[in-house]
Amino acid sequence: MILNDEQRMLQESMIDFLNDQAPVEAFRTLRDDPSLGAYDQQLWRGMVELGLPGLTSPEAYGGSDFGWLGMGAVLEEMGRRLTAAPVLSSVVLAQELIRQCASPAQVEDWLPPLVMGEQVLTAAINEGPHYAPDRLETRWIDGHLSGEKTLVMDFDGADGLLVVARDAQGDAVVVRVAVDAPEMTVHSRRLMDGRNYASVVFNQTPVHAHDVLAGDAVAAGLARALDITAVAMASEMLGGARELIDRTVAYLSEREQFGVKIGSFQALQHRCAQLYCDLEVAASAVYAALDALDRQQEEITQLASAAKALANDCFQKTSSEAVQLHGGMGVTDEMDIGLFLKRSRVCNQLFGSSDFHRQRYASCLGI
């Protein structure tokens, strides 16, 4: 559950790169100018040059096989800086959908462009306002796709999307669609976290069979890809919570009232200390899940649910407390705290709320 020397070096070079290319101000610029799109293309090209899209893929497909603990460390650093880039959507979710659901020949064909960063794919999972991957009504029948998808991440920067649907027999399939496919209506917008999401309606969109991943492996592969993405999301959230605690401690150590630093007040100290305890508990759940992925453990549902639920609770509470502990400044847009607060609430909903994961964890426990 700890980084090896190579992974630590990766983390350090990522910190240098992000400090230079993607501080929180860079995200602020993106947020304030809708014409800049879903993310900064130059930043993404820099990430591609560093090999980020290949971190978790085998060398045979052009990746570096750096492992999930390494990827988690990168996502934490991105979370600290609110970095917007198609990492969760294209590097984690889209690549995993392909690796977990496709035949070897399809993997050979579909995966390398993503690993090399030549192509960016996003994925359409959600239907309706809540994450409920088992409720799947989109259909791919007779070569046509119909249904409604919500919360498609990073749509504006993507070359295509992987749509999860069912075929005529009711079996799960993954369908590849171009962003400009016919008979498809897109409503692309920004949510309060400043990121780009789309709702997509397919109305008999034609899709050839060679653009479809089907077969017995898809249902379980889809579940695993979603679990992996939930863990990756949780890694990003840990970074956000770490940054908030650092910033809050710094603020309390500086701000004076009644003639003393307010960070010397025990009531405030204990709140910060409790936040830090909960952070390291959540972090341990996330690292345990990443470690299980690196050991190629087959059953990861329970670990993934614990990681996401505890990261949700941690980031949600930490961001609310950070606002309160910053006092009046905490509710100004000038401070970055609010940006983290909004990001936390969107992250909570993506890939499962705490309630979703607590109920699923209970099922794993047999109760």
Place this chain on the structure above:
Amino acid sequence: MSQRQPIKRAEQIWGGRKRVFYSDDAQRWFEACRDRGLTAPDWPVEYGGGGLTPAQTKILQQEMARLSCRLPLYDLGIWMLGPALLVYGNEAQKQQHLRAICRGEIRWAQGYSEPGAGSDLASLRTRAEDCGDHFLVNGTKIWTTAADKSDWIFCLVRTDDSGPTKHHGISFLLIDMETEGVSTTPIKLISGESEFCQTFFDNVKVPKENLVGELHGGWAVAKELLKHERKMMSNPESMSEVFNISLTKLAQDAIGLDETNVLSSPEIRSRISQHMMRDAAINQLGMRIFQQAKAGVSDPRLPLLMKHIGTQETQVKDEIVLEILGAEGLSFDDDAASQQARTMLERWAFNKSLTIAGGTSEIQLNIIAKRVLGLPSGESA
């Protein structure tokens, strides 16, 4: 095989002159472990330990847990005094005490808190007067765990109060409880039991060679020992009764599942789920700390969190258990409920002391705020 069953408190083997074995099997298991150094697996062989590295010790513990083996010996000497003596004791003290601890011959009590010195431990007033070849000790210690069953007690005493801080002038003394002038009274607790006592010292003569560490410099020994105490308390089930009552099994039996195999109380289901996630994550945090130490990249902040986190979560579990038991878990009377329910109720009551003893949660949070987060010092000590 009788030694592979979950242990009840009455069956635990505590060391000391008043040691009793509840069965022949228990005695055989204890002696077999003792003779192989497994009562203190990570202590040096020359002092009666097993001579294992931390990594080997961890493997031993995991394997013993996997085989449901019982802990061969329960003792504060093993958990707390021994590790401190290995750092601060002189050779004669190590020779005299460590082997007796490993062999379960001497049972130790802890003399830290006083009626007027709890969280503010360094304000302690039990006095040891230098009388040439011995100290003369007067005062009282409280919350002395099982002092009425113990043979020796390690004590923090004041030897000087002219120093620059109240931490200076404290010394660490080992006292044989059979010495004239030592007396002990059990304190009845809310669990109905009396694990804690008050111990009185009335002109007790203690030989000079029983001083551990520097004269007036006992605070360093005290802190080393507290580290081990807090580590132990972060996982109370490792040192007390093996209380591995499965929460899920308990809930299934007492509340029942509906036709879709889901627990009939959604509220309890969520709370169990949340607790079990956190409990697993706390174990994973312990594993992280261990792996960091093994790789030589320890983050010194993490161990400071464990006592507060672990004891807090234990109490969360206790409250869920109580609610699941319902009316079954509301009586301390022998005949009022099942033995299991009564044991769980006693644990619930006793475990309220976990967030108080060994440094309260509030003191732990102070430590985390200042030493981990670096928040400024001010009104709180």
